[in-house]
Amino acid sequence: MDFEPKLVGFLCKWCSSAGADLAGVSRKNYPSNLIPITVNCSGRIDVSYVVRAFHDGADGVLISGCHPGDCHYNSGNYKAWRRVALLKHVLEEFGVNPDRVKLKWISATEGEKFAQTIKGFTSEIKELGPGPYNDARERE
């Protein structure tokens, strides 16, 4: 059976969630693997959520916020940027491929980019195979 990755996407409500809405309005088709969770700001993402998502069986996690300089709250996206960079190092230490976490800047006007990002991320994770706890869960 084809591997269908389970993906979670944390979307900033001011930009990327609106970009996802625009992808909808423009009927840009993309795979349905990623479940969006809209948050106030990419800065709201505690990196422990990403770890939690992997623990719950996610194969990949997307965090999408406003372009640098465009944060609705001035600088939340810069904080997300730093936190994710650090997280990737930690994940690597624990043997999790850091490419399973993607940080993207997608504005409210970039519906096409949103659709392309989900398409690309879904196929990248397909290549990587099941996530760290997905395997374990199946063995249980």
Add this chain to the structure above:
Amino acid sequence: MTGKPRIGVFICHCGENIAGTVDVSSLAEEIIDYEDVTFSTDYEYMCSDPGQNKIKEAIEDEDLTGVVVAACSPSMHEDTFRKVAESAGLNRYQCEIANIREQCSWVHGEDGGSPTKKALKIIKGTVEKVKRNIPMEPVEREHSDKCLVIGGGIAGIQAALDVAEAGNEVILVEKEPTIGGHMAQLSETFPTLDCSQCILTPKMVELNQNLNIELMAYSEVRNVSGYVGNYEVQIERKPTYVDPDACNLCGDCEDVCPVEVRDEFNQGLTTRKAINIPFSQAIPSSYTLDTEACLGLNPLRCSECADACDADAVDFDESSEFVEEEFGAIIAATGYNLYPKEEMGEYGYGKYDDVIDGLQFERLLSATGPTEGEVRRPSDGKVPENVVFIQCSGSRDPENHNSCCSKICCMYTAKHAKLYKENVPDGNAYVFYIDIRAGGKDYEEFIQDVREEDRVLYLKGKVSKLKEIDGKLRVWGLDEISGERVEIDADLVVLAQSIVPSEGASETSQELNLNLGPNGFYKEAHPKLRPVESLTGGVFFAGVGQGPKDIPDSVSQGSGAAAKAIDLLSKPTLSHDPQVVEVEEDLCSGCGICVGQCPYDALEVNSREVAEVNEILCEGCGTCSSGCPTNALSLKNLTDEQLTEMIHATLGD
């Protein structure tokens, strides 16, 4: 909250928009078995009156403690459904939207995928959130009654006048030495052929005389902080080196000034002096010394203007003045520029003197222009016998230039051709066009009149080549209607040059955190339903900065933005979103990491060595709560517990 949560889930078909790809009835059947869901149903249009009543009745009959409406994006109807929840006795924050249209049914289907499965997960996640939501009441706060208008073109003028007429104080900031914008440069306006300055300048005077309006010309917005209702803005008033109160417009300074530079008002068709007034009806009506052109503001090098001024109005020692003001609302009316010559390789624009743009032609037609309204070409002053107008120059050309339609060019080109024919009855006017877009009131009739009565020859097709041969501009093109190649030896070529947002748009967007669309125009909060609002609270748009538009549309939008600003300013207090961060003091170590993370200075470590939140300043981004090492901070209704449970629910089967 006491007792177990009782959550109702309402699934909207949105006609076929959701039901076409998502199996809505199976969703309703499956979700009823989910923990804490005690009611579920689906309906054709939840936003309709009967749909809203279903929600209301269920809340009352089933004693629901929370509601999930699975429907379109929260940007569409979150407020609608929260009002319904309120009317049935719930707190508005006990209603949440599961977006299963824009982010699900509309984007999955054709390629297979599992929209129904995805919709169920989105709904489950939303149930986990709403059942942990706490009731919240808005925080009331004071606000400033003043309005800032950025840009003094016709849209900004209209907006400022309307806001001022309603009794609010306005500061209008204009970058240039005068207000009036591009409209001041135009000769006549389509389709009525009113003289542009004759209808504009009374408005400029009215603005200047309005006691509620302070005009800050030759000024720029330098720094903006704060939020809706309380924006703190720093404005730089640049030195004009001329005291406007003393200046009596005699013009002696201009006569003696030895420096001549390109005259922007005449689009470079003439020159002006370093000390100048853009046009005679300029407001403020005073001279400005352009330091870029001046020999150096140094009496040792040149002080001709100061020496010639009998009124002693010239002062070389003037310097920038920085003004700090607080505003409740801001209207961005930053306008447009023509797509720059440097970006165009085609049509000899910038290469041949007699290839000019639409605004230059306006100046040639204008009674106050360099030729006093006689059409004479720039190179030798000759009256052109053959004039070729090229539409869509730089517009509708996504491969090379701008993808958008500039909207005004079809009409102004027709006007140009008509006015040329009136000026030179024996002359020939040719218009190359792709399509004629004359959608405004009385516009199509105007175009028909120009084609039939003024005998302007319209050629459907693009110009393929333009070259100067023996003093003539040879234009090659194709007329798609006859299918024939066309060659015209023109004396003058006028390009309907694409319009682009002014530099002010990108500067303003950065200061105010506004989004710009692909062509650089401001992105509105909703393209159809909130066209004058930005996503930044209290910031509104007027004029071409938001997208190409003509004068009536700019004026309408100026009034629209003003109405929105007045609505906001007239409220006795503003309610601040209650979704703010709260501190669990027992967990707080007083480390102060959060203080540095907050972009709004809303956090401090108090005398008891614990973090304290200023609820008025907190904007609810939650960045501090993610940075807190002891989890002492939490964002109301988007807590750690809520997010982890949402993640868990969306990853389950």
